[in-house]
Amino acid sequence: MSPARLARLGRWLLAGLALVALLAPLLASDRPLLLAGEAGLTFPALGEVAGIGWLLERPAWQRRDWTREQAGERWRLRAPIPYSYRQVDLEARLEPPSRRHLLGTDALGRDLAARILHGAAISLQVGIVATAIALAVGVLLGALAGWAGGAVDFAVCRTVEIVLCFPTFFLILAVLAFRPPSLPLLFAIIGLTRWPSLARYTRGEVLRLREGAFVEAARAAGSGPWRILWRHVLPHAVTPALVAATFQLAGAMLVEAGLSFLGFGVPEPLPSWGALLSQAQGTARWWLVLFPGLALSLAVAAAQLTGEGLRDRLDPRLARL
């Protein structure tokens, strides 16, 4: 396949992944999507979707009394995968893939397909937020270093070298040993160890652009130095960092998976892909190892391919790497 087609495939995969992550509470839920009962139509599964609580202010929609025993049910629309990620079923432990459980069940009888779908949300969330933090810090420091020069430049460059020299995984684990695990901590700590290369790219671009004629023109027109940096230089200078950030997305997802695999990542019962693989280790059941790993590889490959496509398009000079 040609690089351009591969990149398109990567973009579609990534978009699909994001969609799955957003819709996971509707794709895999033990609650019906639609329930027609005495109180009229209700949407029990919607209650699990994050960020739309305001939609649920109508009391009828909030109703959670959706079990079979409830009187007056006329019909219901089930989710495609009618299990939630934390629904334990000890009667169905370690079942291989079947019609009932498409990808099988884990040691507690939880549906693997549901857990992988919800894992997409966790993985992507950590990847995106951590990369956004890294991008913000990296672009800011890199631009500052390139623009201000002198002592600021020296300080930023030394810091970049120091952080690049750390086996960051050791550092992250050391911090996690001292602090209880939580999603915000993961965002921050993964993000704060991944900015140096982004700062390097931005600094290089700012250095290259600061002598440009358009900068001189802006100065002649009376713009102050910070306005020139923000309005004229930075929009051109972020391109390499943006491209690199797409690769960082893949890296951040891998780090999160690795941390969760070691048991220092996303706290239970949130189903991170790394945690799923870790739980699979003791059971020696092929489906528990194969499917979460496939999902993770696919997500990483999607981000990589998207990054390569972006780079080829925006920055052909880097294309040889």
Added chain:
Amino acid sequence: MAAYALRRLLTALSTLLGITVITFAVLHLAPGDPAPGQAVDPLMSDPEVVQALRDRYGLDRPLPAQYAGWVGRVLRLDFGRSLVDHRPVRARILERLPRTLGLNLLALGLILGVAVPLGAAAAARRDGPLDRASAPVLYLLYSLPSFWVALLLQGSLAVGLGLFPLAGLTSDGAAGWSLPARAWDTLWHAALPAFCLAYGSLAFFARFSRANLLEALAADFVRAARARGLREGRLLWRHALAAAAIPFLTLAGLMLPTLVSGSVIIERIFAWPGLGSLLFESLFTRDYPTIMGLTVLSSLLVLAGTLGADLLYLVADPRLRRPAGGESA
């Protein structure tokens, strides 16, 4: 030449300083006092004991003074005693160091030994069968998470087919074997972990060396050499490879942190009793002195590796050996 080496050495020293500052900061993230045993030991409810410990560890002194004292101990490689078995952290680390170092060197050898020839062969016949076939495979390898591949290989090759040992450093009863037999046994145990550590970087490095060699092969000096009638093989292996050596060294230096980081997971999966496993055990027992010692020491190792790569530039690039004023890389 001396000026270049000195400059790199000074940079490394300032990096070392930064590493200790960051590690010290992480140390002080610990909730409350890092005085050992505070959570479990009933003695700690006695304020006199607490005060004695604070004096012992200098916790009442201002932070800069504490930092200076800590750095002084670190420079003597004195990381205190483990909270688990009260042995010096240095001894615990040193007994495991050769195993991790050996595993990483094996991985590095695998990476360079396979990736450079593969990249060179692909570059020599651009768009040839090997080039076309290897590109997607390398791409795929690069995207597969190492701990997943480790689990798959362990499940198939070790458990299923019995080709490799499941985990550990040596076979049962290996202590009584002859030296070559023991060495082979350990190597056999190291094969799967080393491969899992290496393959991702290997794929990246192969693509990288192909790209760099293609660029070198297109350079004027190669065309001139070709015009002089040099054979293609000698062109590639002698001239183009020498020109591409600097980026190779840089990348190999940059790969070290990744390798060391990766060994935490891989060593745990294959129960390889190295530094990664030690870190993992220490994290679970909250053995702060060992954790801090490992963090500093692993970054020291990486720093040494990077410095080594920097100094190898001198071998690779004759321009650097000229007195000051020469073009610097």
